[in-house]
Amino acid sequence: MSRSIDYGNLMHRAMRGLIHEVLADVAERGLPGNHHFFITFDTTHSGAALADWLKDRYPSEMTVVLQHWYDNLEVSDEGFGITLNFGDSPERLYIPYDSILTFVDPSVEFGLRFETQDDGSDDDDPEPPRPLRARRDEADETPPQRQNGQDADVVQLDKFRK
Template sequence: MTRTIDYGNLMHSAMRGLIKTVLQDVSEHGLPGNHHFFITFDTGHPDAKLADWLIDRYPGEMTVVMQHWFDNLEIGDEGFGVTLNFGDAPETLYIPYDAIKTFVDPSVEFGLRFETAEEDDEDLEPLEIVRDDDSEEPHADADVVSLDSFRK
């Protein structure tokens, strides 16, 4: 049997390491300037931890925003924990890095999308954004790097 290099999974691992590094810096120094993040993740991931009412409301995936108010950002090797405000109700979430589907910082038009082999762009539904501040709309013009194009 011929062994091959799995570039797709290696890229995913490297990009999740990038997210971990960025979040670690934010946990130590706060968000600089206008930076903020839209993070979409799989709410059904076995290691994701969030309130039952959030799982009921977002049974497949949800997008959270880290911008104006977040607390208790704790970075781990496999994921991160953060407390966010949902309609004046703080909730603590734990998001494994491998549950992340998209990570976008619209302030600098940076984005990553993690796709599985079963997904393609035609099957993706619009993201529902959960915001703690409705005064700003997400930027739709951010460049999203699709790592699926590197897979065979």
């Protein structure tokens, strides 16, 4: 049996490390300038903690926005906890890094998407992460953010690949 380098998992670990570092900086110093984040995560992940009514409303995934109002951002090596406001109702969430599906900072056109293969096999070769393409599902109840009266754009990195 030959050994191989698992680039897909290495990339995922590095990308989640980047998110950890960014959030740790924000927890310490606050959001700089126009930076804000859209973070979509898997609400069924075993480590994710959110109110039952939020799990009922978002049974598979949820997008949260860190921008104007958030409180008690606590960052650990495995994930982060944060209090967000849902219709004048503050709720505490815990989001493990492994549950994150997308991380976007539209102020600088930066985005990450974590792709998974769910074909039922125990393949140790997961699909490597791909750059995030801007898209919005009809079912997404989160309104798009606007910057200076214009929709925020997410850059597609495919054109920079060799």
